Amino acid sequence: MSTPQLNPAQPVLRxxxxxxxxxxxxxxxxxxxxxxxxxxxxxMGENGAGKSTLIKVLTGVHxxxxxxxTLDGVPVRFAGPLxxxxxxxxxxxxxxxxxxxxxxxxxxxxxxxxxxxGRIMWSELRRRARDLLSGLDLEIDVRAPLDTLPLALQQMxxxxxxxxxxxxxxxxxxxTSSLDREEVAQLFTVIRRLRGEGVAILFVxxxxxxxxxxxxxxxxxxxxxxxxxxxxxxxxxxxxxxxxLGQELGELTDRGRGDRERPAGTPFAEAHGxxxxxxxxxFDLAVRPGxxxxxxxxxxxxxxxxxxxxxxADRADTGRLTVDGRTATxxxxxxxxxxxxxxxxxxxxxxxxIPDLTVRENIVLALQAARGWVRALPARRTEELVTHWIxxxxxxPADPEAVVRNLSGGNQxxxxxxxxxxxxxxxxxxxxxTxxIDIGAKAEIQRLxxxxxxxxxAVVYVSAELEEVLSLSDTVAVLRDxxxxxxxxxxxxxxxxxxxxxxxxxGTH
Amino acid sequence: xxxxxxxxxxxxxxxxxxxxxxxxxxxxxxxxxxALTLEAGNYRYLDFLAGQTxxxxxxxxxFLLVIAVGMTFVILTGGIDLSVGAVAxxxxxxxxxxxxxxxxxxxxxxxxxxxxxxxxxxxMGYAIHHFEVQPFIATLAGMFxxxxxxxxxxxNAIPIDDPVFTTLAxxxxxxxxxxxxxxxxxxxxxxxxxxxxTLHYTGFxxxxxxxxxxxxxxxxxxxxxxxxVIRAYTVSGLCSALGGVxxxxxxxxxxxxxxxxxxLDAIAAVVIGGTILAGGSGYVLGTLLGVLVxxxxxxxxxxxxxxxxxxxxxxxxxxxxxxxxxxRLMTSRRRA
Numbered sequence: 001m002s003t004p005q006l007n008p009a010q011p012v013l014r015x016x017x018x019x020x021x022x023x024x025x026x027x028x029x030x031x032x033x034x035x036x037x038x039x040x041x042x043x044m045g046e047n048g049a050g051k052s053t054l055i056k057v058l059t060g061v062h063x064x065x066x067x068x069x070t071l072d073g074v075p076v077r078f079a080g081p082l083x084x085x086x087x088x089x090x091x092x093x094x095x096x097x098x099x100x101x102x103x104x105x106x107x108x109x110x111x112x113x114x115x116x117x118g119r120i121m122w123s124e125l126r127r128r129a130r131d132l133l134s135g136l137d138l139e140i141d142v143r144a145p146l147d148t149l150p151l152a153l154q155q156m157x158x159x160x161x162x163x164x165x166x167x168x169x170x171x172x173x174x175x176t177s178s179l180d181r182e183e184v185a186q187l188f189t190v191i192r193r194l195r196g197e198g199v200a201i202l203f204v205x206x207x208x209x210x211x212x213x214x215x216x217x218x219x220x221x222x223x224x225x226x227x228x229x230x231x232x233x234x235x236x237x238x239x240x241x242x243x244x245l246g247q248e249l250g251e252l253t254d255r256g257r258g259d260r261e262r263p264a265g266t267p268f269a270e271a272h273g274x275x276x277x278x279x280x281x282x283f284d285l286a287v288r289p290g291x292x293x294x295x296x297x298x299x300x301x302x303x304x305x306x307x308x309x310x311x312x313a314d315r316a317d318t319g320r321l322t323v324d325g326r327t328a329t330x331x332x333x334x335x336x337x338x339x340x341x342x343x344x345x346x347x348x349x350x351x352x353x354i355p356d357l358t359v360r361e362n363i364v365l366a367l368q369a370a371r372g373w374v375r376a377l378p379a380r381r382t383e384e385l386v387t388h389w390i391x392x393x394x395x396x397p398a399d400p401e402a403v404v405r406n407l408s409g410g411n412q413x414x415x416x417x418x419x420x421x422x423x424x425x426x427x428x429x430x431x432x433x434t435x436x437i438d439i440g441a442k443a444e445i446q447r448l449x450x451x452x453x454x455x456x457x458a459v460v461y462v463s464a465e466l467e468e469v470l471s472l473s474d475t476v477a478v479l480r481d482x483x484x485x486x487x488x489x490x491x492x493x494x495x496x497x498x499x500x501x502x503x504x505x506x507g508t509h
Numbered sequence: 510x511x512x513x514x515x516x517x518x519x520x521x522x523x524x525x526x527x528x529x530x531x532x533x534x535x536x537x538x539x540x541x542x543x544a545l546t547l548e549a550g551n552y553r554y555l556d557f558l559a560g561q562t563x564x565x566x567x568x569x570x571x572f573l574l575v576i577a578v579g580m581t582f583v584i585l586t587g588g589i590d591l592s593v594g595a596v597a598x599x600x601x602x603x604x605x606x607x608x609x610x611x612x613x614x615x616x617x618x619x620x621x622x623x624x625x626x627x628x629x630x631x632x633m634g635y636a637i638h639h640f641e642v643q644p645f646i647a648t649l650a651g652m653f654x655x656x657x658x659x660x661x662x663x664x665n666a667i668p669i670d671d672p673v674f675t676t677l678a679x680x681x682x683x684x685x686x687x688x689x690x691x692x693x694x695x696x697x698x699x700x701x702x703x704x705x706x707t708l709h710y711t712g713f714x715x716x717x718x719x720x721x722x723x724x725x726x727x728x729x730x731x732x733x734x735x736x737x738v739i740r741a742y743t744v745s746g747l748c749s750a751l752g753g754v755x756x757x758x759x760x761x762x763x764x765x766x767x768x769x770x771x772x773l774d775a776i777a778a779v780v781i782g783g784t785i786l787a788g789g790s791g792y793v794l795g796t797l798l799g800v801l802v803x804x805x806x807x808x809x810x811x812x813x814x815x816x817x818x819x820x821x822x823x824x825x826x827x828x829x830x831x832x833x834x835x836x837r838l839m840t841s842r843r844r845a
Contacts, residue, residue: 093729101790110715
């Protein structure tokens with residue numbers, strides 16, 4: 001490390017009194033944060049707490065209305081991420097922010113290519129990229145275009161890029177939301193090594209376990225305000241959660257399925273040998289009214305692919321699907337929607353919300369589409385529906401005219417749910433509805449799913465978290481390497497261990 | 510099930526190959542297309558593949574090649590430049606009027622014309638980046654502006670008989686065997702070479718690809734997005750002006766109605782050359798092939814003699830459509 005050794009008592013980065021408003025809405029008020037060299041500092045908070053805004057102020061994406069940032073004791077104000085990066089503050093963002101069309105090697109070195117006489121030295125660049133990635137124990141073809149890699153590897157490339165910049169301050173903005181367990185462990189190895197080299201790491205995540213695994217200190221934000229700064233070792237998890245939520249817990253831990261009757265009867269939708277080449281091997285699966293069917297498996301096991309086939313979002317090339325006992329060829333989500341199947345994609349930004357429309361417009365979109373454009377939804381009916389769902393799902397802000405772009409991730413997800421729920425679907429397919437959203441919103445969505453099922457809706461629920469699948473589902477379908485390996489009734493015998501074993505071994509028989 | 514596995518694996522192999530090399534696929538398709546059109550001409554007409562026919566392909570399209578190279582930069586950033594034909598026409602007018610009517614030396618006029626083109630391009634780039642004007646609209650305005658300036662200078666054609674221009678226009682580079690090309694071709698090929706090196710071996714070139722791939726990410730990765738966009742349009746303006754100078758040499762005249770619709774030929778050449786209109790993927794060598802394909806089609810229709818030259822447009826339109834379809838296939842594979 002070329003970074004000069006600093007007095008550990010001296011923070012490398014200090015933010016004080018940061019205040020930021022968006023169109024009159026205060027996103028941050030008087031927030032401060034100290035970051036010391038050689039520490040991993042977790043930044044925690046619910047969605048809408050102001051974590052992302054704070055990071056964007058720090059890296060110069062947004063300009064704060066008030067407050068100061070000092071780096072190595074010198075006041076700084078960055079005009080943009082480039083300046084921040086040059087000053088030694090690198091960021092890895094929640095969504096992979098790399099160029100999909102460029103090669104892996106180029107994404108790592110873009111803007112810092114090794115040159116001779118102004119000419120980019122490609123062989124040198126690729127060699128360095130290979131060295132860097134193998135130093136992180138990653139085997140990636142550095143010449144491959146980035147978008148041919150799975151999301152997790154793209155994320156690792158983003159981290160490799162940040163690592164190579166030799167940052168004094170490394171900001172990791174939810175880098176783990178798309179990584180599986182092993183990849184997280186790999187990332188943490190890298191984080192610990194960088195910490196040992198004196199890098200100050202600001203780590204934003206929703207995973208409590210990861211915070212306790214890797215961080216030294218925790219700063220908690222809530223509603224744009226600083227709640228407190230804690231030493232991780234001295235802060236029990238339950239206190240952290242209550243600091244984040246600003247309320248006592250209790251009900252959050254009670255996410256169990258309860259003692260509902262196990263649904264029986266004829267399946268609403270049934271897949272017979274349904275499959276798609278390169279996505280998921282042919283599978284048989286059935287979901288009954290009132291049943292929550294959980295899809296469990298590791299990243300890349302084919303969870304989303306299965307959900308998308310059931311939803312008609314992708315077309316199956318083998319097998320058939322019966323809906324209500326009749327064969328249904330779902331050529332599009334629209335066809336699925338006509339048969340009472342609603343689908344919330346895992347990629348809510350690209351395939352879900354329409355960011356420039358208002359909450360009201362986003363909510364009525366699917367219903368209006370189902371009615372056809374000729375029969376416009378009466379304004380009063382729209383108002384009733386929208387008001388009802390905003391309050392039923394606790395969408396914040398409770399303003400039908402708010403532009404969805406400005407909502408937090410959890411609230412965007414709720415808007416998406418509301419959109420499908422007002423079409424009164426018989427089968428609701430949710431692909432990772434709780435990914436990247438805060439605990440409070442997560443618990444609300446889980447409760448909602450349970451109550452929808454209790455009212456007789458069939459639900460297919462995809463989640464990367466096994467605990468979540470286990471606590472919500474009546475039946476768990478286990479996927480492994482793009483194949484359905486087991487369909488297990490969620491009885492008392494089905495424990496987390498048993499589920500993991502099934503995933504690991506590919507079934508018990 | 511087990512019987513389908515080898516086939517699935519083979520399918521995956523092809524898909525992986527296409528994924529790894531998908532950037533080259535459109536260019537390779539253009540190369541094949543070029544060979545096929547040449548072969549078609551050769552099959553139908555005697556002497557079609559004679560050296561001079563091929564050389565003339567370059568001679569007749571040198572100006573278009575230079576303009577299309579500039580267009581490639583802009584399209585790679587995800588933009589479009591509709592002003593290129595008008596800017597090139599303005600260059601012919603400026604050359605003609607300054608040299609013939611004002612008696613300025615060509616050595617001063619040509620740099621001045623190039624600077625004017627670059628300036629117009631840069632101004633459009635500035636508007637596109639800083640005022641977030643749609644490239645289509647900004648360059649449409651630039652097109653009207655430049656075309657209007659032409660008419661302001663003169664509504665009549667201005668012939669050039671300045672000795673420097675005529676010498677430049679008439680002197681040739683002769684190869685063994687008597688095949689010759691004009692100096693314009695040398696200049697155009699030099700432009701292609703410089704553009705290739707710029708796009709692949711300089712920070713600006715890579716920034717062009719990055720901006721076209723994902724401008725938001727590029728910004729967060731510290732790429733100077735604004736500067737890159739402005740420079741790309743400046744390059745396009747500069748290339749249009751140079752294309753205009755080459756066209757002046759080709760016709761030895763300046764005229765307000767020169768090069769009407771050339772922007773569309775340039776866009777067609779770039780797209781047929783395999784550059785994706787959404788930006789971020791494509792090669793300047795593909796553009797060279799695209800221009801040559803257009804040239805061969807024109808030559809075939811000239812050779813045919815009885816055909817209306819408008820058949821060129823129909824052929825180009827059909828090809829363009831086919832290539833855009835190919836692009837759709839490529840990008841949908843990318844998403845899958």
